[in-house]
Amino acid sequence: MNNILFFGDSLTAGYGLKNAKAESLPALIQQKIDAEHLPYHAINGGLSGDTSAGGLFRLEYWLNRPIHVFVLELGINDIIRGIAPQTTYKNLQAIIDKVKLKYPDVKLALMGMEIPAFIPGPFAAEFRSIFRKLSDANQMAFVPFYLAGVAGKPHLNLPDMLHPSAEGYHIIAGNVWPVLYKIL
16 A cells, blocks of 8 residues: 655644544545545645644654655645745755655655735745745646635635635545646
8 A cells, every 4th residue: 555645734634624534635535546446545644733844843753654645735824924935945845855865756746825815915926936846846746726716715614714614625635636646
């Protein structure tokens, strides 16, 4: 069995869902894997509130098991905390480097993030661009905006309007699956 590690924050963990073990993105991707009879096991390495620095700090724990596919979804909490996009980029690159060092043949996927529209200017563009730069530099499968089709839509989000509902995760899984399927 090949392991797929979904490594991220609350958007990976499934924050606020009634049953994250069945409704989070890793769980929904596992359902798609099972339907296709592929030899992969999805592991949810999401931690609510995590930043790129926090992810770098806790990565070693997750690398103690064989990893065949690494799906990285971190960065939005950096922006919420006012961390510079350059720092986020360096931390995410360090995570990628550690994964590749431990597992040279690992397949990589990056979940891009965008800043909400209420944050204007060059800061938002700089933040958005770090994900494309990382995916290009590391030849990673890439989903440009993890929350595409879900962000800002009340019926697809929890009342906080930051975290997807179970219905929202189905849309995210529909967007992510074709990208992951290609590398599986």
